[in-house]
Amino acid sequence: MDNPEVLKQIYLDANATTPVLSSAAAAAMETMETMFGNPSSSHTSGLQAKQIMDQARCKAIQVLGAGTGQVIFTSGATEGIQTGILSALYAAKAKMKAGQSYSILYGATEHKAVPESLKHWNRILEVNATIKAIPVDVQGKLDMEYIANEVPDALMICTMAVNNETGVYQDLSLLEQTIRTHNSDVYWMVDCVQALGKTHLGLADTTIDYAPFSGHKLYGPKGIGFVYIREGAPFTPFIAGGGQESGLRSGTENLPGLAALNVIFDELLGQGSDVFSSTKVLSELRAQLSTALKTAFPTVVFNHNFDNSVPTTLNFSIPGFTSKEIMDLFDAANMRVSSGSACSSKVTRSFVLDAMGLEPWRSESAIRMSFGPAVTQQQITEACDRIQHCAHALGHSCLVSMDGVTNEREELDGLLQLKVGGSCCWVYADKQSGKAVVIDPLVEVQERLLTILECQKLSLVAAIDTHGHADHTSGRVGLVQAHLSEQACDPLGWPIQCDRIEINKNVFSFIELGEHCLVKVSTPGHTADSISLLLCDKSQLLKEKFVPEFTFCGDLILMGSVGRTNFSTSDAAAMYCSLRNLAKITNKQGVLCPSHDYHNEFVTTFDAEMNRNTLLEQAIEGRISSANFIKAKTSLDLHIDDEQGAEIMCGAFVESCQKVQVSEYDSVALTEHIEQHSDATLIDIREPHEYALNHDQYFSKNVPLTRLANFIAQQHNNMDQELILVCRSGSRSHIAANALARLGFKHVGHLKGGYALSH
Template identity: 55%
Template sequence: MKQSQSLIYLDANATTPVLPAAAKAAMDAMEHLYGNPSSSHITGLQAKALMEQTRQAARKHLGSGAGKLVFTSGATEGIQTAILSALIAARDNSSANKTADERACLLYGATEHKAVPESLRHWNKVLGINARVLAIPVDREGRLDLDFIAAHGAYALLICTMAVNNETGVYQDLPALERAIRSANPQAFWMVDCVQALGKLPLELAATSIDYAPFSGHKLYAPKGIGMLYIRDGAPFTPFIAGGGQEGGLRSGTENLPAMAALKVVLDMLNGDANDRFADHATLINYRLKLIAALQSAFGEIVLNHSLNNSVPTTLNFAVPGFSSKEIMDLFDAADIRVSSGSACSSKVTGSFVLDAMGLPRWQSESAIRLSFGPAICDSEIDAACERIIRAAGSLRHSCLLARDSKLDDGSRTPLSGLLQFKDDGACCWLYVEPQSRSAVIIDPLPALEQRLLGIIRCQELTLRAVVDTHGHGDHSSNREGLVAKLGLNGETDHLGWPADCETIELQGCHVEALSLGNQQLVRIESPGHTDDSITLAMLDSAGKVLFAFVGDTVLPGSIGRSNFPQSSTGALYQSLKIMHKLLGNDTLLLSSHDYHNDFFTNFAVEAAQNPLLAAVLGGAMDQAQFVSEKAAMDATLNDKAGETIMCGAYSQCGSTKGVKEYSTDSLEQLLRDNSDALVLDIREPHEYELSHRESRCINVPLTRLAGFVASEPQARSKPLVLICRSGSRSLVAARALERFGFSAIAHVAGGYALLGNRTRNAA
């Protein structure tokens, strides 16, 4: 059994570990300075002294001068307090009367943390100000548009900007920004989010006209739950939390003294008042360059999403061409490297609004990875991170997802065979590799997957027999011709890519064309209806048995393909469904060219059980005229809108699934002890699986190969199967698909490896 490797944490912009010295200071405060700072006895006075020492350390580092420095629970509270204070003052400033001006506005940077615009909108509405809330645009390097500020600043009640961006590390030129703001409006209130600036940029707040500046301790080695808010001397202030009058009446509530004690340790290090030191600016720059070099060595090519010239050296935001952010995050997590896809305050991995605002291509936004570290990191940690990154990417080479590099490669690769499913925005592409001959076919190729498909074919040294579309697609363009040209595939084909030199065989009384793949055959079945050129491609084994069929959009999981396109025929679809059912039967795995709901695959038995219209057709209870009428009503529910994905099936009637059983650490171990037939399916991709630990009763069945598993392992339907992945998300999706398909004892591990921990991960 392999031992778990050490964790490499490169997500400091989300949060940092608490420094050991800071944790000790917090523990000492809890054990010895547990008094209430508001109490007048000696224990309380000692606690208050520690609190004020922390405040003085903060004043020294921030250059707060005569300004107030209030302790808060963190940045979000500080932002709320600042915005509330400024807007109440603006509302009550009857002499200026700007709130009554229809041009009145609240400005914020377009790349600002979501806490800022959401708070602006909230308090703008609650206080009845109803000013316009406007985003200040940024350029491709993330710099705020000073001309926009000049144009709108005169009517701004409050301007909110960011010192350092949390996703890209881009910092603003605060002196230039101040000149632009004060030239446009000397009276406007100005808040600067300084959360990511602490310890990274020099700040002399009292020397500026910044009215409010929030900070958060957990971004720089202090515990969560402690923050600070700077308020310029003379700036208006309204307490966000009222009560016992702590913090001079500015912020009520018993002070979080242990967290303040920890924060003081960090501030003393920043001020040079401690024996320990953080790495200096030049060292941090060198660390980032080392990481960039490692990423380039590992992946061959990376694209930086920001300039190194105007970003703090502890942040690196990049993209790997051909890979989504989730794929890289999953890979790094399997290698015990922690990174982020952007802001940790968003639970969904989608495109980055920060990079979108900067005008970067959408693929960079959707592929963005944020790698960030703190100034307490050392040479050995950076070197270990670089080595681990290169090793993690090596697993992609073994899986043929990255180009092979003799300098980094041991020459080995994981042989590929069977059925693979690739997806892009609901569309599916299929690759099938016949195991013996290593010959392959690609069905319904997608432009976004071209480089991946080319890499797999070349790396695996497959003999590509054909690239075929099941029909002319309406929602995307096929890149079949590009693949054929780049792979040097010769031979005459029709417009869908079906080879002209095929033989004709008989399949259940019907004559069909067949393409040989080793000892198997791919046969073409005409199935018009969804489009007039729709075909079905069925794979036969050496005995002529149908293994599975690529059905295009004639049948989709949960639906029948729509037939109201100009090139459609509902009557032809009726006949095609009956012919396909005759040739394929109830149980053959049907592989569609779209999968909108993560069902992956289906068959006629499953679909008929959930779709009364299809059941009536296949059972002979409905004639063609009735089908045409009812199908028209189903298709009428589709409403194609400009700019939205064209749906290729109507989902007016869908079956429901039962709740999928969930296992935890203890219950999974109990199952494996009690049931020798139970299997754990690790559904992560092979490169993730290779980097992690497992034992004999855990087999790798990634989502891309789930259909192949179902096709080749029919006996697994009756076995207890427990699915597991990194976080529990993919395993739940796959479990629901298998349950829908008729697997009788399916479950998944809630929380995945993230919650199981090393003990159970090594046992399951």
């Protein structure tokens, strides 16, 4: 495969937006240049402009099957949604009876624009109805029994024709029958944004009152849309002013947008250049993509039923991989997909898949591939080819099993950090001895761990939990069955048959890993069984010294907090002693590896935490008594459950007064800076599978986020060096730069916008 950097982009995120059809763009440009009159003007230029608008309205009515209903042009679907909701609720308020309870219903998988708009206008208009989400089943279908029970008291009901994340469509006929049987007067809005061009619309044959549409979802420009309003449905102008659109929607009309829509409507009516494929062809193209995914990733799971969704959308999850990982992988191959929901530095979840009741891992791993009716066979063929190359890159990095790549694998030596949500799993591999240990294994990455061990030809010495986890199930079982079935161990996985050493009259057990040893230290507090594991150089240990390279501290110390102590097996007094003991026997600059990382800080040190956590600093320095520590800790733990949301938080977080300095460069400034500072180290922090797809020799080294902890430990004696981090979008490089700066690296910068804005 050629370097994807020079390959043409394959765009498979059409449900988010689409490129403007070339003929539509040409029509818009011609209108801007030669037919730019104001449609409200009575001179020739104005009349020519009005003709474009009238043509667009006439064609829209045909496309929608609007009959005697109205079509009003808007800035987009969001304005159409406001128009429908404002009109319905304003009219409904006038009919409300004092003392009676009312509701507003919307589908639980609706685009967020709908429930947020309902809340807004419900409050602004002082309707004060109860807003309720209609449940969906595992297929994404609305619960008709719920609607039948709730709609009699509803002022308005909002549903969508086609879901933007899954492509699932609703049975509008059944929905209409259910709604109108139980409430013939309720106002009904249907979000039809994703339905246009993908399914038949005959709105005049329904009792749908309002239906918003958006041009940029179907090869039109952004900033143009339209809304259907059924004849007789109440209407209140959302925008007042000069009286355009017969007084229904004021504001100078977007004539270039309307000219572009004219071209799109021609395609939908079969009067254009036939660039839109039929539903049958689109279904065949989706089948090709799904086959390619199943071949490349045999464990892939599709999150919707193809029989109940439009043929232009695939939503899938790959076990063991987050949506961010797969998005970055595909992006490195110059193929654009999305997670189907907003990404952030925290856990990415799909509220749509959550509402469908799918397993959390599927929601966190969801990827959406979507294309429009103008997609070509060549584009789909190329996409299928790149999907296979993406899987090959994962095999190269030992993340999936694949024949023919083990001889060219990246060798793992040192520490690897794998994360699922806020939970961390640690793998330490000693290349020389071929031994490895897994600490705090997670079920979600169990297959990945097994693949790494097999691909890297590593012998698993132990799989150990630092404590009994309350927020997730340990992933030890699968590892033990595959590699340690005959090993006798304690409940946390520590081998019973192991060496012991006496240091300062205390006996410690340890496991050998080549020239290193993993030492167990009892550190109760968070739970009664909590331990910490110290990875030390064997020669230092034989000298009866603890100089750990890494300290796996479980939930004793977290970034920005210490572990919670309000579990039934917790003991704040024991935690006080454990903190002081662990700080005494370890290097305060040594790397601490907790079992949770809620804020993308990766690792920490005693010094870094003491700088921002007064309670921790007071405990370790002996400036607070055990009794006062218990009192303060109890107060902190009272508020943990208030901030946890759907995730059990294992520590109460403190506000950091520590400010870190990170330099940000654009591509021009970075080039100039490197020319002036030849000693600066430029680091690509993409993961190895991304690097394999898009390798640029310009960078000094590759340090992926999964290996950042290892890099920090290697460089902790060289914190004066200048490091400049680069990734695809700038988000990961910014996060990593902040983590390094917080730990004391003095000259850290990153490329703002990453590769995406540097070409």
